[in-house]
Amino acid sequence: MSEWLSLFRVVLDNLMLRNGKGTSLGALLGVMLSGVVNLFNPVFQKFKIIDIEKLATYHFIAFGIIVMNIPWFKKKQSFSPRIEEALHLIELEEKNGMNEIQVALLRKEVINAAIANIRENPTPQNEPVSEVVSTANENMKG
Structure with missing residues:
Protein backbone atom coordinates (compact mmCIF):
# COMPACT_ATOMS: atom_id res chain seq x y z
CA MET A 1 0.00 0.00 0.00
CA LYS A 75 -0.09 18.57 -26.60
CA LYS A 76 3.05 18.17 -28.67
CA GLN A 77 6.12 19.58 -26.99
CA SER A 78 8.32 21.06 -29.67
CA PHE A 79 11.55 22.98 -29.88
CA SER A 80 11.97 26.39 -31.42
CA PRO A 81 12.16 26.41 -35.24
CA ARG A 82 15.90 27.08 -35.20
CA ILE A 83 16.61 24.09 -32.99
CA GLU A 84 14.34 21.92 -35.15
CA GLU A 85 16.21 23.13 -38.24
CA ALA A 86 19.58 22.42 -36.66
CA LEU A 87 18.54 18.90 -35.64
CA HIS A 88 17.15 18.30 -39.13
CA LEU A 89 20.47 19.39 -40.67
CA ILE A 90 22.32 17.01 -38.36
CA GLU A 91 20.01 14.17 -39.43
CA LEU A 92 20.70 14.97 -43.08
CA GLU A 93 24.44 14.91 -42.46
CA GLU A 94 24.06 11.59 -40.65
CA LYS A 95 22.19 10.14 -43.64
CA ASN A 96 24.93 11.44 -45.93
CA GLY A 97 27.46 9.31 -44.10
CA MET A 98 28.80 11.50 -41.30
CA ASN A 99 30.61 9.65 -38.54
CA GLU A 100 28.53 8.78 -35.44
CA ILE A 101 31.00 10.59 -33.19
CA GLN A 102 30.73 13.75 -35.28
CA VAL A 103 26.93 13.52 -35.19
CA ALA A 104 26.99 13.14 -31.41
CA LEU A 105 29.33 16.13 -31.10
CA LEU A 106 27.06 18.24 -33.31
CA ARG A 107 24.02 17.32 -31.22
CA LYS A 108 25.98 18.20 -28.11
CA GLU A 109 26.84 21.59 -29.64
CA VAL A 110 23.16 22.24 -30.36
CA ILE A 111 22.20 21.31 -26.82
CA ASN A 112 24.94 23.45 -25.29
CA ALA A 113 24.02 26.42 -27.50
CA ALA A 114 20.35 26.07 -26.60
CA ILE A 115 21.15 25.90 -22.89
CA ALA A 116 23.45 28.91 -23.14
CA ASN A 117 20.74 30.87 -24.95
CA ILE A 118 18.14 29.96 -22.36
CA ARG A 119 20.44 31.14 -19.61
CA GLU A 120 21.34 34.39 -21.37
CA ASN A 121 18.05 35.21 -23.00
CA PRO A 122 14.99 33.15 -22.07
CA THR A 123 12.96 34.35 -25.08
CA PRO A 124 12.69 31.91 -28.00
CA GLN A 125 13.25 34.64 -30.61
CA ASN A 126 16.98 34.99 -29.91
CA GLU A 127 18.36 31.51 -30.51
CA PRO A 128 21.29 31.42 -32.93
CA VAL A 129 21.54 27.63 -32.72
CA SER A 130 21.59 27.05 -36.48
CA GLU A 131 24.63 29.30 -36.77
CA VAL A 132 26.39 27.27 -34.08
CA VAL A 133 25.61 24.03 -35.92
CA SER A 134 26.85 25.44 -39.22
CA THR A 135 30.07 26.63 -37.59
CA ALA A 136 30.60 23.35 -35.76
CA ASN A 137 29.86 21.38 -38.91
CA GLU A 138 32.40 23.41 -40.90
CA ASN A 139 35.00 22.93 -38.16
CA MET A 140 34.51 19.16 -38.17
CA LYS A 141 34.71 18.87 -41.95
CA GLY A 142 37.74 21.10 -42.23
Missing part, protein backbone atom coordinates in the same frame (compact mmCIF):
# COMPACT_ATOMS: atom_id res chain seq x y z
CA SER A 2 2.81 2.42 0.81
CA GLU A 3 4.36 1.84 -2.65
CA TRP A 4 1.09 2.88 -4.31
CA LEU A 5 0.81 5.90 -2.07
CA SER A 6 4.36 7.04 -2.83
CA LEU A 7 3.79 6.49 -6.57
CA PHE A 8 0.56 8.47 -6.36
CA ARG A 9 2.34 11.34 -4.62
CA VAL A 10 5.08 11.45 -7.28
CA VAL A 11 2.54 11.42 -10.11
CA LEU A 12 0.42 14.10 -8.45
CA ASP A 13 3.47 16.28 -7.80
CA ASN A 14 4.48 16.03 -11.46
CA LEU A 15 0.97 16.81 -12.64
CA MET A 16 0.76 19.81 -10.31
CA LEU A 17 4.12 21.12 -11.52
CA ARG A 18 3.46 20.62 -15.20
CA ASN A 19 -0.26 21.35 -15.41
CA GLY A 20 -1.38 22.74 -12.08
CA LYS A 21 -4.51 24.39 -13.44
CA GLY A 22 -5.77 21.23 -15.14
CA THR A 23 -4.98 19.07 -12.12
CA SER A 24 -6.72 21.43 -9.71
CA LEU A 25 -9.76 21.73 -11.94
CA GLY A 26 -9.78 17.95 -12.33
CA ALA A 27 -9.84 17.43 -8.57
CA LEU A 28 -12.68 19.94 -8.29
CA LEU A 29 -14.53 18.24 -11.15
CA GLY A 30 -14.12 14.89 -9.38
CA VAL A 31 -15.56 16.18 -6.13
CA MET A 32 -18.48 17.78 -7.97
CA LEU A 33 -19.08 14.61 -10.00
CA SER A 34 -19.05 12.56 -6.81
CA GLY A 35 -21.72 14.84 -5.33
CA VAL A 36 -23.90 14.67 -8.44
CA VAL A 37 -23.60 10.87 -8.64
CA ASN A 38 -24.45 10.51 -4.95
CA LEU A 39 -27.43 12.84 -5.47
CA PHE A 40 -28.77 10.60 -8.24
CA ASN A 41 -27.78 7.36 -6.51
CA PRO A 42 -31.40 6.20 -6.07
CA VAL A 43 -31.95 6.48 -9.84
CA PHE A 44 -28.80 4.47 -10.55
CA GLN A 45 -29.86 1.79 -8.07
CA LYS A 46 -33.17 1.31 -9.89
CA PHE A 47 -31.44 0.55 -13.17
CA LYS A 48 -28.60 -1.49 -11.62
CA ILE A 49 -26.14 -0.04 -14.15
CA ILE A 50 -23.21 0.06 -11.77
CA ASP A 51 -22.91 -0.29 -8.04
CA ILE A 52 -22.20 3.36 -7.26
CA GLU A 53 -21.75 2.66 -3.56
CA LYS A 54 -18.46 0.89 -4.32
CA LEU A 55 -17.02 4.03 -5.91
CA ALA A 56 -15.38 6.35 -3.42
CA THR A 57 -14.80 10.07 -3.82
CA TYR A 58 -11.14 9.53 -4.67
CA HIS A 59 -12.20 7.47 -7.70
CA PHE A 60 -14.08 10.47 -9.02
CA ILE A 61 -11.20 12.80 -8.19
CA ALA A 62 -8.78 10.55 -10.10
CA PHE A 63 -11.20 10.44 -13.04
CA GLY A 64 -11.49 14.24 -13.02
CA ILE A 65 -7.72 14.72 -12.90
CA ILE A 66 -7.23 12.30 -15.81
CA VAL A 67 -9.95 13.96 -17.89
CA MET A 68 -8.64 17.48 -17.29
CA ASN A 69 -5.05 16.44 -18.12
CA ILE A 70 -5.84 14.68 -21.42
CA PRO A 71 -5.32 17.88 -23.48
CA TRP A 72 -1.96 18.42 -21.79
CA PHE A 73 -0.87 14.84 -22.57
CA LYS A 74 -1.88 15.24 -26.22
Whole structure:
Protein backbone atom coordinates (compact mmCIF):
# COMPACT_ATOMS: atom_id res chain seq x y z
CA MET A 1 0.00 0.00 0.00
CA SER A 2 2.81 2.42 0.81
CA GLU A 3 4.36 1.84 -2.65
CA TRP A 4 1.09 2.88 -4.31
CA LEU A 5 0.81 5.90 -2.07
CA SER A 6 4.36 7.04 -2.83
CA LEU A 7 3.79 6.49 -6.57
CA PHE A 8 0.56 8.47 -6.36
CA ARG A 9 2.34 11.34 -4.62
CA VAL A 10 5.08 11.45 -7.28
CA VAL A 11 2.54 11.42 -10.11
CA LEU A 12 0.42 14.10 -8.45
CA ASP A 13 3.47 16.28 -7.80
CA ASN A 14 4.48 16.03 -11.46
CA LEU A 15 0.97 16.81 -12.64
CA MET A 16 0.76 19.81 -10.31
CA LEU A 17 4.12 21.12 -11.52
CA ARG A 18 3.46 20.62 -15.20
CA ASN A 19 -0.26 21.35 -15.41
CA GLY A 20 -1.38 22.74 -12.08
CA LYS A 21 -4.51 24.39 -13.44
CA GLY A 22 -5.77 21.23 -15.14
CA THR A 23 -4.98 19.07 -12.12
CA SER A 24 -6.72 21.43 -9.71
CA LEU A 25 -9.76 21.73 -11.94
CA GLY A 26 -9.78 17.95 -12.33
CA ALA A 27 -9.84 17.43 -8.57
CA LEU A 28 -12.68 19.94 -8.29
CA LEU A 29 -14.53 18.24 -11.15
CA GLY A 30 -14.12 14.89 -9.38
CA VAL A 31 -15.56 16.18 -6.13
CA MET A 32 -18.48 17.78 -7.97
CA LEU A 33 -19.08 14.61 -10.00
CA SER A 34 -19.05 12.56 -6.81
CA GLY A 35 -21.72 14.84 -5.33
CA VAL A 36 -23.90 14.67 -8.44
CA VAL A 37 -23.60 10.87 -8.64
CA ASN A 38 -24.45 10.51 -4.95
CA LEU A 39 -27.43 12.84 -5.47
CA PHE A 40 -28.77 10.60 -8.24
CA ASN A 41 -27.78 7.36 -6.51
CA PRO A 42 -31.40 6.20 -6.07
CA VAL A 43 -31.95 6.48 -9.84
CA PHE A 44 -28.80 4.47 -10.55
CA GLN A 45 -29.86 1.79 -8.07
CA LYS A 46 -33.17 1.31 -9.89
CA PHE A 47 -31.44 0.55 -13.17
CA LYS A 48 -28.60 -1.49 -11.62
CA ILE A 49 -26.14 -0.04 -14.15
CA ILE A 50 -23.21 0.06 -11.77
CA ASP A 51 -22.91 -0.29 -8.04
CA ILE A 52 -22.20 3.36 -7.26
CA GLU A 53 -21.75 2.66 -3.56
CA LYS A 54 -18.46 0.89 -4.32
CA LEU A 55 -17.02 4.03 -5.91
CA ALA A 56 -15.38 6.35 -3.42
CA THR A 57 -14.80 10.07 -3.82
CA TYR A 58 -11.14 9.53 -4.67
CA HIS A 59 -12.20 7.47 -7.70
CA PHE A 60 -14.08 10.47 -9.02
CA ILE A 61 -11.20 12.80 -8.19
CA ALA A 62 -8.78 10.55 -10.10
CA PHE A 63 -11.20 10.44 -13.04
CA GLY A 64 -11.49 14.24 -13.02
CA ILE A 65 -7.72 14.72 -12.90
CA ILE A 66 -7.23 12.30 -15.81
CA VAL A 67 -9.95 13.96 -17.89
CA MET A 68 -8.64 17.48 -17.29
CA ASN A 69 -5.05 16.44 -18.12
CA ILE A 70 -5.84 14.68 -21.42
CA PRO A 71 -5.32 17.88 -23.48
CA TRP A 72 -1.96 18.42 -21.79
CA PHE A 73 -0.87 14.84 -22.57
CA LYS A 74 -1.88 15.24 -26.22
CA LYS A 75 -0.09 18.57 -26.60
CA LYS A 76 3.05 18.17 -28.67
CA GLN A 77 6.12 19.58 -26.99
CA SER A 78 8.32 21.06 -29.67
CA PHE A 79 11.55 22.98 -29.88
CA SER A 80 11.97 26.39 -31.42
CA PRO A 81 12.16 26.41 -35.24
CA ARG A 82 15.90 27.08 -35.20
CA ILE A 83 16.61 24.09 -32.99
CA GLU A 84 14.34 21.92 -35.15
CA GLU A 85 16.21 23.13 -38.24
CA ALA A 86 19.58 22.42 -36.66
CA LEU A 87 18.54 18.90 -35.64
CA HIS A 88 17.15 18.30 -39.13
CA LEU A 89 20.47 19.39 -40.67
CA ILE A 90 22.32 17.01 -38.36
CA GLU A 91 20.01 14.17 -39.43
CA LEU A 92 20.70 14.97 -43.08
CA GLU A 93 24.44 14.91 -42.46
CA GLU A 94 24.06 11.59 -40.65
CA LYS A 95 22.19 10.14 -43.64
CA ASN A 96 24.93 11.44 -45.93
CA GLY A 97 27.46 9.31 -44.10
CA MET A 98 28.80 11.50 -41.30
CA ASN A 99 30.61 9.65 -38.54
CA GLU A 100 28.53 8.78 -35.44
CA ILE A 101 31.00 10.59 -33.19
CA GLN A 102 30.73 13.75 -35.28
CA VAL A 103 26.93 13.52 -35.19
CA ALA A 104 26.99 13.14 -31.41
CA LEU A 105 29.33 16.13 -31.10
CA LEU A 106 27.06 18.24 -33.31
CA ARG A 107 24.02 17.32 -31.22
CA LYS A 108 25.98 18.20 -28.11
CA GLU A 109 26.84 21.59 -29.64
CA VAL A 110 23.16 22.24 -30.36
CA ILE A 111 22.20 21.31 -26.82
CA ASN A 112 24.94 23.45 -25.29
CA ALA A 113 24.02 26.42 -27.50
CA ALA A 114 20.35 26.07 -26.60
CA ILE A 115 21.15 25.90 -22.89
CA ALA A 116 23.45 28.91 -23.14
CA ASN A 117 20.74 30.87 -24.95
CA ILE A 118 18.14 29.96 -22.36
CA ARG A 119 20.44 31.14 -19.61
CA GLU A 120 21.34 34.39 -21.37
CA ASN A 121 18.05 35.21 -23.00
CA PRO A 122 14.99 33.15 -22.07
CA THR A 123 12.96 34.35 -25.08
CA PRO A 124 12.69 31.91 -28.00
CA GLN A 125 13.25 34.64 -30.61
CA ASN A 126 16.98 34.99 -29.91
CA GLU A 127 18.36 31.51 -30.51
CA PRO A 128 21.29 31.42 -32.93
CA VAL A 129 21.54 27.63 -32.72
CA SER A 130 21.59 27.05 -36.48
CA GLU A 131 24.63 29.30 -36.77
CA VAL A 132 26.39 27.27 -34.08
CA VAL A 133 25.61 24.03 -35.92
CA SER A 134 26.85 25.44 -39.22
CA THR A 135 30.07 26.63 -37.59
CA ALA A 136 30.60 23.35 -35.76
CA ASN A 137 29.86 21.38 -38.91
CA GLU A 138 32.40 23.41 -40.90
CA ASN A 139 35.00 22.93 -38.16
CA MET A 140 34.51 19.16 -38.17
CA LYS A 141 34.71 18.87 -41.95
CA GLY A 142 37.74 21.10 -42.23
